[in-house]
Structure formats: C-alpha cells, structure tokens
Amino acid sequence: MVDQDNSPQQGAPADGDDERVPPMQAILDNPFLLLFIGVAVPAVFYTIWGIMEIAAIPIAK
Amino acid sequence: MATTFAHRVCPDTGLKVCRNAEALIKANAVVAIVFLAIGGLFGLLVALTRWPAVHILPADLFYLALTAHGADILIFWIIFFEIAILYFASAVLLNCRLATPRFAWLAFALMLVGALMGNVAVLQGESSVMFTSYVPMQAAPHFYLGLILFAVGALIAVFVFFGTLVVAHQEKTYEGSIPLVTFGAVAAAIIAVYTIASGAIILIPTFLWSVGLIGEIDTLTYRVVWWGLGHSSQQINVAAHVAVWYAIAALTVGSKPLSEKVSRMAFLLYIAFLPIASAHHLLTDPGLSSEFKIFNTSYAIYLAVLASMIHGMSVPGAIEAAQRRNGFTQGVFGWLRNAPWGNPAFSGMFLSVVMFGFVGGISGVVLGTEQLNLLMHNTLYVTGHFHGTVAAGTTLAFMAITYLVIPLIFRRELILKRWCKWQPYLFGIGTFGISMLMMGAGTLGVSRRHWDMTFSDATLSFDYPPAAFLMMGLNGIFAVLATIGGIMFVVIVVGSVLAGKSRDAEAAKTSPIIFQGGGATIAGHGGEATLKLPGTVTLVTVFFISFVLYYFVNWKFLSEVWPLS
Numbered sequence: 111m112v113d114q115d116n117s118p119q120q121g122a123p124a125d126g127d128d129e130r131v132p133p134m135q136a137i138l139d140n141p142f143l144l145l146f147i148g149v150a151v152p153a154v155f156y157t158i159w160g161i162m163e164i165a166a167i168p169i170a171k
Numbered sequence: 172m173a174t175t176f177a178h179r180v181c182p183d184t185g186l187k188v189c190r191n192a193e194a195l196i197k198a199n200a201v202v203a204i205v206f207l208a209i210g211g212l213f214g215l216l217v218a219l220t221r222w223p224a225v226h227i228l229p230a231d232l233f234y235l236a237l238t239a240h241g242a243d244i245l246i247f248w249i250i251f252f253e254i255a256i257l258y259f260a261s262a263v264l265l266n267c268r269l270a271t272p273r274f275a276w277l278a279f280a281l282m283l284v285g286a287l288m289g290n291v292a293v294l295q296g297e298s299s300v301m302f303t304s305y306v307p308m309q310a311a312p313h314f315y316l317g318l319i320l321f322a323v324g325a326l327i328a329v330f331v332f333f334g335t336l337v338v339a340h341q342e343k344t345y346e347g348s349i350p351l352v353t354f355g356a357v358a359a360a361i362i363a364v365y366t367i368a369s370g371a372i373i374l375i376p377t378f379l380w381s382v383g384l385i386g387e388i389d390t391l392t393y394r395v396v397w398w399g400l401g402h403s404s405q406q407i408n409v410a411a412h413v414a415v416w417y418a419i420a421a422l423t424v425g426s427k428p429l430s431e432k433v434s435r436m437a438f439l440l441y442i443a444f445l446p447i448a449s450a451h452h453l454l455t456d457p458g459l460s461s462e463f464k465i466f467n468t469s470y471a472i473y474l475a476v477l478a479s480m481i482h483g484m485s486v487p488g489a490i491e492a493a494q495r496r497n498g499f500t501q502g503v504f505g506w507l508r509n510a511p512w513g514n515p516a517f518s519g520m521f522l523s524v525v526m527f528g529f530v531g532g533i534s535g536v537v538l539g540t541e542q543l544n545l546l547m548h549n550t551l552y553v554t555g556h557f558h559g560t561v562a563a564g565t566t567l568a569f570m571a572i573t574y575l576v577i578p579l580i581f582r583r584e585l586i587l588k589r590w591c592k593w594q595p596y597l598f599g600i601g602t603f604g605i606s607m608l609m610m611g612a613g614t615l616g617v618s619r620r621h622w623d624m625t626f627s628d629a630t631l632s633f634d635y636p637p638a639a640f641l642m643m644g645l646n647g648i649f650a651v652l653a654t655i656g657g658i659m660f661v662v663i664v665v666g667s668v669l670a671g672k673s674r675d676a677e678a679a680k681t682s683p684i685i686f687q688g689g690g691a692t693i694a695g696h697g698g699e700a701t702l703k704l705p706g707t708v709t710l711v712t713v714f715f716i717s718f719v720l721y722y723f724v725n726w727k728f729l730s731e732v733w734p735l736s
Contacts (some may be wrong), residue, residue, distance in 0.1 A: 138435050139348050141336050141357050144442055148361035149368065152399065152446035156467055157369065160395040160450070160459060167391075167458045 176268035182679035183579055184422075184690025191272035192262035192335075196255045196580050198279055200573070203251035204664055206286060207566070210243025211657040215650055218605070222647030223624060223640050233622045234299040239290065241302025245561065246321070246404065247286040252569050253359060253411045254278070254328045259580075260356035260414065261335035264694050267344040270334030274327055281324030288317030301620065303401060306377065306388040315378035318370065326367045329360045350694050351431055352421070355414025358438040362407045365446050369399030391458050402449035405561055409479070410441050412523065412568035416486045419520040419572055421693040423511055425686035426493030429485045430698045437485075440478035448472045451539045455548050461541070468539040476536055483528045483714070488707040490521075492699035503705045519571025519595035526599065527564030530606045533718050534559060543725045546732065552613025559606035562653070567599055570660050577664065578684050583671035587663055594659045601653025608646040614728075615639040 137143060177190040216236045219227040228236060262269040269275060291313070292298040298310035336357070339345055349357070373396040379385045417434070420426040428434040450467035453459055494506030511517045534556040537543050547553065574591060577583050585591050617624055617639050624643060626633050686692075 135348065138354070138439065141333060141361075144357060144439070145333070145361050145364060148358075148442040148446075149365045151443045152365050152403070152449075153368075155471065156447040156449060157372075157396060157399050159463055160453070161392060163460055163463055164389070164391045164395065164458050 178268075181579060181690070182676040183683065183685055184693070186263055186690050186694060187266045188580070189262040189268050191275070192258045192269040193580055195269065195272070195275050195279065196258050196263075196576070199251045199255035199258070200576060200580075201668070202279075202283060202286075203248050203255065203569075204573075204661060206243045206247040206251060207657070208661045209290070210240050210248055211654060213237075213240035213243065215654045216240075218647050218650030220622065221624070222644055222650075224644055225647060226623070228622075230622045231296070231299065234301065234620075235293060235296060237620065238299050238301050239293045242289055242293065242318075243286075244566075245302055246318075247289075249408055249561070249565060249569075250321075250325050250363075250404070251282065251286075253363070253407060254282075254325065255576075256411055256415065256572075257328065257332040257356050257360055258335075259576075260353045261332050261339070264350050264353050265335070265339035265345050266694070267335065267339040267342055269331065270338045271331055275331045278324040278327035278331065281327065282321050283324075285317045285319070285321030285324060288313050288320065290317075292317060303397065304377070305397075306380070306390055306393045309381055312378060312381040315374050315381055319374050319378060322367045322370045322374070325363065329363050329367070332356070332360050345694075347696060348435075350696065351428055351434055352414050352418045352693055354435055355410055355417065355438055358441045359407050359410035359414065361442050362403055362410055362446055366400055366403035366407060369396055369403065373397050373400065391456060394453060394456060395459075398449040398452045399446070402452060403446040405557065405565075406441070406445040406448065408561060408565040409445065410438065412527070412565045413438075413441075413479075413482045413486075415568045415572050416482070416520055416524055417489075418693055419516050419568075419575065420486055420490050420493070422575055422685045422689040423514055423517040423520075424490055424493045424497065425689055425692055426489040427692060427695075427697050427699050429488045429492065429702070429704075431696060432698075433481060434485050437478035437481040440474050443474070444471045445475040445478075448475065448535075448539060451544060454541050454544045464541055468541060468544075472539055476532070479528070479532055483524065483532070484707065484711050486524050487521075487710060488702075488704045489699055491704045491707045492701050495701075495703075496699075503709060507706055513592050514574075515591045515595050516571045516574040518592075519567050519574070519599070522595055522599040523564050523568040523571065526567070526603055526606070527560060528714060529717060530603065530610075531556060531559030531561075531564050533721055534606075534610055536718070537722060537725050543729060546725065546729055547610075547613050549619050550613035551609045551617045551619055553619055555606045555609030555611075555613055558602060558609060563599060563602040563606055567595060567602065570598065571595060573660075573664060575684070577667045577671070578674050581668055581671075582674045583667050584674050584678070585663065586666045586671050587659075590659050590663055594656055594663065596656075598653055598656025598660065601649050601651075601656050604649025605646055605653060608642045608649060612639050612642040612646065615642070617643065 131139070178187045179190070180186070181188050213236045216228055217233065217240050219225045220233045258269060258275070292311045293314065295311065298314040300308045300310045304310055336349070348354070373393060376385055377388055377393070380388050417428060447467045450464055454464050454468065490510065491506045494510060499506045499509040510521070534552070538547065538553065538556055574585065577585055615636050615638060617635055624635060624639070
C-alpha cells in the first residue's frame with residue numbers, strides 16, 4: 111500500500127490524453143463533486159433526518 | 172497556459188507567491204492572532220473563576236467571559252487562520268494567481284466587521300448566551316448579525332479558494348492532481364461550506380426572532396441545526412490542521428506521506444463523514460431516535476475516526492521514513508531523538524499530532540459512543556475533550572506553522588529565538604494539563620459550564636468529591652501555564668512582524684529555515700515508499716493499547732454506575 115515516488119512530471123497524465131485516469135482519481139480530482147458529496151451526506155444523514163424526526167413528534171394536547 | 176500575475180519567487184521554497192494572496196494571508200493571519208490573544212485572555216478568566224480557591228469573576232461576568240472565549244477562539248481565531256491557510260494552499264502551492272482578490276478583501280472586511288460586532292455585543296453584557304447560544308436564551312440582535320456577517324464573509328473566502336483551484340486548473344499551473352496539502356485544504360473548505368450553510372439556516376431565523384419578526388424558535392430543531400455549525404466548525408479545524416501537519420513535516424524534515432493515495436482517501440472520508448459527528452451533542456435529546464443517534468455518532472463517524480488514525484500513523488511514519496533517509500537510522504527511535512526539536516515548527520507540530528491523537532481523539536470516540544456518553548454528557552469532560560482537539564491539536568499546529576509563515580510570507584526573521592524554542596512546549600504542556608484535568612473532573616461529574624462548583628447559593632446543596640476540587644485547582648495552574656505560552660507566542664509574532672530583521676534572499680542560503688527541497692516536496696507528489704518503520708509501529712501500538720484500555724475501562728465504569736441486576 112505504498113506509492114512509488116512519482117514526481118509532478120511522472121504523476122501527470124500523458125499530454126495525449128490516451129492514458130485513462132482511474133475512476134477514483136477522477137473523483138478525487140473534481141473538487142465540485144467532492145463539494146456535493148461533502149454537503150449532501152451530512153445534510154441528508156444529519157440535518158434532514160434529524161429535523162424530520164423532530165417534526166414527527168406529536169404536539170402535546 | 173499560465174498568465175502573468177504580480178508575484179515574487181520565494182528564495183526559501185522556490186514557490187511563486189502571488190502578491191494578492193500574500194497580502195491576504197498576512198491580513199487574515201494577523202487578525203486571527205489578535206482574536207487568539209483576546210479569546211485566550213478571556214479563557215484565563217474562565218479558568219481562574221472555575222478554580223474554587225480563586226473564583227475571580229462574579230456570575231454575570233463569568234458567563235460574559237465564557238461567551239467571548241468561545242466565540243473568539245472557536246470561531247474567529249480559527250476561521251481567520253484557516254482562510255489564510257486556504258489562500259496559501261491554493262495560490263501559493265499551485266503557483267497561480269488568487270481568484271477575485273477584490274471578493275477576497277470583501278470577505279475579509281465582512282468577517283472583521285462581523286467578529287467585531289459579535290465582540291461588542293458580548294462586551295455590552297446583553298449577549299452572555301455562550302458559544303452555543305441555545306434558544307430560548309436571547310442575545311442582542313447585533314450578536315446574531317455579527318455571526319451572520321462573519322459567516323457570509325467566510326463563505327465568500329471559501330469560494331475564492333475554489334475559484335483559485337479553477338484558475339490553477341484552467342491555466343495549467345500544476346500537473347496531475349493537486350498536492351496533498353491542497354487536497355487537505357479542499358476537505359477543510361468543503362466542511363466549511365456545510366458548516367456555514369447550517370449556521371445560516373439557524374442563525375438568520377434566530378436573528379429575526381431577536382428583533383421580534385418571528386414568534387419563537389423550536390428548541391430541539393435549533394439544537395440539531397446549530398450543532399451542524401457548532402461541531403462541524405471544529406471539523407474544519409481537523410482537516411486544516413492535518414493538512415498543516417503534512418506541510419510542516421515536508422518543510423522541516425523533507426517528508427512525503429507514506430502513501431499519498433491512502434492519505435487522500437482518508438481526507439475523502441473526512442469530507443463525507445466528519446461533519447455528522449455533530450450528533451454526539453444530541454445523544455440525550457428527546458425526540459431523536461436511537462437509529463439517528465447511533466448511525467451518526469458510531470457507524471458513520473467511525474469512518475472519520477479511521478481517517479484520523481490513518482493520518483495519525485502517516486504523519487509520524489512519514490517523518491520516520493524521511494529521518495531514516497536523512498541518515499538517522501540508529502535503533503528504533505534514533506530518528507525521533509535526532510528530530511529538530513529546537514525548531515518550534517517541528518516541535519509544535521509533533522506535540523499537536525500526539526496530543527490530538529491521545530487526548531482529543533480517544534476521548535472523542537468515547538464521547539461519541541451513546542452508552543458511554545451518558546457517563547459524562549454535558550460535564551466538564553466535553554470541555555476537556557475539545558481542548559484536546561482545538562487547543563492542543565489545532566491551535567498548537569497553527570502556532571507551529573506560524574513559525575514558518577513569518578519568515579516565508581512576512582519575510583521577517585523571528586525574534587527571541589530562545590522563547591520560540593520553548594513556547595510550543597509551554598503551551599503544549601499547559602493545554603495537555605487543561606484537557607486531562609477537565610476530563611478527570613468531568614468524569615467525577617463536574618458540570619460543563621456552572622459558575623460555582625460549590626453551589627454556595629443553591630437551595631439544595633451538593634458536594635463534589637474532594638478530588639474534583641483538586642483537579643479544578645490544578646486546571647487553573649495549567650491554564651496559567653498555557654496562557655504564558657500563548658502570551659509568548661503573541662509577543663514573538665507581533666515583535667517579529669513589527670521589529671524582526673528583514674529576511675533577504677541571502678538569508679535563504681546562509682540560514683535556511685526549511686529542509687533542502689522542502690518547497691518542491693510540499694507542492695509535489697509521491698510517497699515515502701517504505702513501511703520499515705519500527706518506531707512508528709511502536710508508537711501506534713502504544714496508541715492502540717491506550718485506546719482499547721481506556722475504551723473498556725469506561726464500559727467497566729458504566730457497568731458500576733448503572734447496575735442492571
């Protein structure tokens with residue numbers, strides 16, 4: 111699980127774009143996709159789920 | 172193609188420094204340290220009040236000081252400094268111009284006005300609602316307005332950071348993926364967006380409530396949404412200070428991460444799962460199901476804990492690998508003994524790694540376990556935990572990198588070299604003591620925020636064990652120690668910036684302050700490509716044994732206070 115030493119030149123995709131970028135690297139290289147993940151996951155699992163549970167509490171009579 | 176822009180080439184690192192970014196880094200860092208100084212002094216007053224033998228402030232001023240301490244340290248100091256880090260990690264490390272510098276200055280102005288407005292509101296005495304500002308306690312409208320302005324400014328600054336990434340990508344100022352330190356800053360920026368959005372969702376209606384336009388704010392909903400701001404803001408710190416660890420390790424000993432890919436994956440886990448740790452503040456709230464609580468504080472957050480453990484192994488491992496490559500190969504810990512302990516950037520960083528892991532990290536997992544949380548929920552243990560993360564972890568890491576920012580960005584030599592050498596140790600020992608003693612007192616039940624632990628004016632008396640009083644006294648002593656460390660830091664920074672000798676290009680050759688090639692390392696790629704790290708393996712083993720023992724000791728403790736038979 112260790113990287114080979116790849117300098118910036120070695121780590122760069124080939125200029126001809128014929129070197130396929132691995133899907134995981136494509137995800138990690140897209141900050142706006144990461145932004146979506148980073149906002150959507152806590153928004154759904156924490157904020158929205160939490161508010162829905164509170165909203166479902168019956169009102170006291 | 173890269174466009175031309177006003178810049179200088181740093182003679183120490185060889186990196187292009189965009190002039191606009193440089194000015195904004197300076198401005199944000201200076202203001203951050205001003206708020207650290209203000210917030211730190213309020214913190215000393217809080218600690219001296221909670222020291223039963225001193226008990227320096229009356230109740231109203233105690234809660235005022237506690238509010239100011241929380242806001243100035245947990246919000247203003249940290250986020251101003253993090254914005255400086257974002258500009259460094261984008262424009263400087265990617266060798267590009269800063270996007271929309273006018274918006275960056277607008278962001279700075281909004282943040283400054285907001286922070287000042289918040290402080291004024293607190294000092295006027297009508298907004299002693301503490302950092303959490305739980306409704307139905309109501310602060311003055313300009314307290315909320317200040318926080319909103321600050322948040323808007325911070326959000327603009329974060330998008331200037333994202334814009335700079337786009338500029339760098341379009342102008343092809345770097346090749347391949349962005350450097351790891353910049354990727355860590357991306358993680359921090361993303362968490363900041365969620366954090367600020369949560370703040371806006373709850374603080375805007377709360378502001379409208381404070382001016383009478385809204386009748387009431389539901390207390391449970393407030394707590395859920397507010398903690399999306401309150402705890403996630405501290406998760407920005409985690410991502411940012413881990414990025415700072417990698418940066419300092421690269422600049423001081425020339426280390427690369429053990430595996431860049433694995434470190435990036437760990438940051439991805441932060442992006443997805445770190446903010447939901449907010450739920451551990453709600454573990455005793457009625458109305459929220461166990462499924463919600465356990466998913467958010469256990470199952471998912473363990474992925475974020477895994478990420479922290481990866482970084483916690485990768486950073487010392489990278490340092491060991493680099494030190495061994497540099498010739499320090501003797502024994503298991505020869506690399507550690509021969510590390511640059513006299514360099515405050517290195518010592519501060521390493522202390523931050525160790526204390527964040529052992530103190531803040533382990534206690535965080537214990538607090539995040541629903542059953543164990545009942546042992547210390549809303550006690551001083553919580554405060555001890557986050558002083559382990561925010562003070563001993565983040566603040567110490569940010570102090571450490573400041574020792575590099577002054578010569579590299581401000582182009583000034585550090586003054587008071589002997590003070591520089593000792594300051595991280597003093598502050599580190601002080602904050603370590605504060606964290607441990609507050610956690611100890613919290614385990615004995617001492618409440619998180621009560622002004623008077625003797626309950627002298629209460630109708631029903633209650634006595635904490637004598638050990639709790641001893642711990643709170645010792646906590647005061649360690650707080651004084653941390654304050655001395657903090658004052659030394661502020662004196663060094665202000666003195667160096669105002670009166671430090673100008674650092675010219677010749678100084679980069681005659682008195683280098685970074686490891687040779689450190690500039691290329693921090694902006695480049697690659698890993699150390701070795702796992703022959705006996706010292707790190709030993710340290711990590713000690714960590715895991717401590718972790719497991721402490722975790723199960725707490726279960727044992729729980730079984731004793733909560734007998735089922």
